Amino acid sequence: xxxxxxxxxxxxxxxxxxxxxxxxxxxxxxxxxxxxxxxxxxxxxxxxxxxxxxxxxxxxxxxxxxxxxxxxxxxxxxxxxxxxxxxxxxxxxxxxxxxxxxxxxxxxxxxxxxxxxx
Amino acid sequence: xxxxxxxxxxxxxxxxxxxxxxxxxxxxxxxxxxxxxxxxxxxxxxxxxxxxxxxxxxxxxxxxxxxxxxxxxxxxxxxxxxxxxxxxxxxxxxxxxxxxxxxxxxxxxxxxxxxxxx
Amino acid sequence: xxxxxxxxxxxxxxxxxxxxxxxxxxxxxxxxxxxxxxxxxxxxxxxxxxxxxxxxxxxxxxxxxxxxxxxxxxxxxxxxxxxxxxxxxxxxxxxxxxxxxxxxxxxxxxxxxxxxxx
Numbered sequence: 001x002x003x004x005x006x007x008x009x010x011x012x013x014x015x016x017x018x019x020x021x022x023x024x025x026x027x028x029x030x031x032x033x034x035x036x037x038x039x040x041x042x043x044x045x046x047x048x049x050x051x052x053x054x055x056x057x058x059x060x061x062x063x064x065x066x067x068x069x070x071x072x073x074x075x076x077x078x079x080x081x082x083x084x085x086x087x088x089x090x091x092x093x094x095x096x097x098x099x100x101x102x103x104x105x106x107x108x109x110x111x112x113x114x115x116x117x118x
Numbered sequence: 119x120x121x122x123x124x125x126x127x128x129x130x131x132x133x134x135x136x137x138x139x140x141x142x143x144x145x146x147x148x149x150x151x152x153x154x155x156x157x158x159x160x161x162x163x164x165x166x167x168x169x170x171x172x173x174x175x176x177x178x179x180x181x182x183x184x185x186x187x188x189x190x191x192x193x194x195x196x197x198x199x200x201x202x203x204x205x206x207x208x209x210x211x212x213x214x215x216x217x218x219x220x221x222x223x224x225x226x227x228x229x230x231x232x233x234x235x236x
Numbered sequence: 237x238x239x240x241x242x243x244x245x246x247x248x249x250x251x252x253x254x255x256x257x258x259x260x261x262x263x264x265x266x267x268x269x270x271x272x273x274x275x276x277x278x279x280x281x282x283x284x285x286x287x288x289x290x291x292x293x294x295x296x297x298x299x300x301x302x303x304x305x306x307x308x309x310x311x312x313x314x315x316x317x318x319x320x321x322x323x324x325x326x327x328x329x330x331x332x333x334x335x336x337x338x339x340x341x342x343x344x345x346x347x348x349x350x351x352x353x354x
Contacts, residue, residue, distance in 0.1 A: 051294035051314045058169035078169045098234045109229040111345040176287035196287045227347040
């Protein structure tokens with residue numbers, strides 16, 4: 001696929017990192033699912049990759065514990081959106097998309113990209 | 119929600135980290151699901167947040183490979199409980215709750231909390 | 237269970253790390269599911285543990301966004317295979333199994349093993 005993702009994929013990242021935002025599976029922004037919006041914006045920004053991992057239980061800032069066992073449908077379950085790119089680009093992405101990230105637990109850690117082509 | 123979680127949320131962490139414990143989805147302690155117990159104790163301890171991520175396959179210390187494809191029900195599947203707080207508090211939490219963590223793979227890494235309010 | 241896993245479990249890791257490979261749930265290699273093959277090879281190599289985490293949405297190198305919401309079956313969903321062992325062993329594992337990892341996003345980060353027995 002042409003576009004910023006392919007271009008970004010071939011350029012080595014100088015300070016690779018992983019941004020993780022913990023959110024509720026059903027959180028919405030402007031009638032769209034928040035995790036969808038974050039993934040779409042990450043893609044539009046040309047970031048290296050994004051994955052939404054499904055949680056089955058958890059609590060965050062609100063202190064409520066949500067679990068699949070108490071609910072018939074997957075309502076209000078935790079999810080973690082994981083985005084990999086350059087650390088500085090990830091911080092900028094989080095700041096530029098404050099409407100998505102504000103008030104949520106957002107973490108960033110350094111990592112190494114393992115490239116077998118070297 | 120009042121309580122230690124809300125208080126902890128407003129205080130910046132000095133050395134933020136993430137504790138991950140890999141366990142079996144169906145592991146129990148005193149007739150309760152182990153991942154429930156860990157999440158509840160993390161909440162009671164006022165830790166910043168906890169999420170149980172669902173695994174579909176894996177092996178740990180026992181060396182058995184469990185997978186959704188061999189089983190009709192989600193029996194003996196892996197899960198990862200992820201807890202974010204100060205590194206030292208996470209180490210203390212693991213030691214204090216040795217009945218939950220003993221003999222399991224438990225990892226801890228440093229990370230940065232991304233705070234858009236700054 | 238006897239074998240390399242049990243032996244590896246008792247030996248402390250000098251530079252523990254976590255390797256994560258992001259892939260498509262349905263990716264195959266020689267007619268076998270890729271995530272199965274990676275977990276089986278990790279086990280055969282005596283690595284400490286491996287877990288396949290289920291994603292519900294995401295994009296990687298191809299730039300396509302896959303989601304559970306557009307599909308009736310869990311087709312082409314993202315997954316993350318997480319393997320914990322010594323960093324150098326993880327790099328070697330990735331290089332030796334280039335047929336599984338080539339062209340995929342593979343990350344490695346340092347971490348600490350929390351051992352309550354100390």
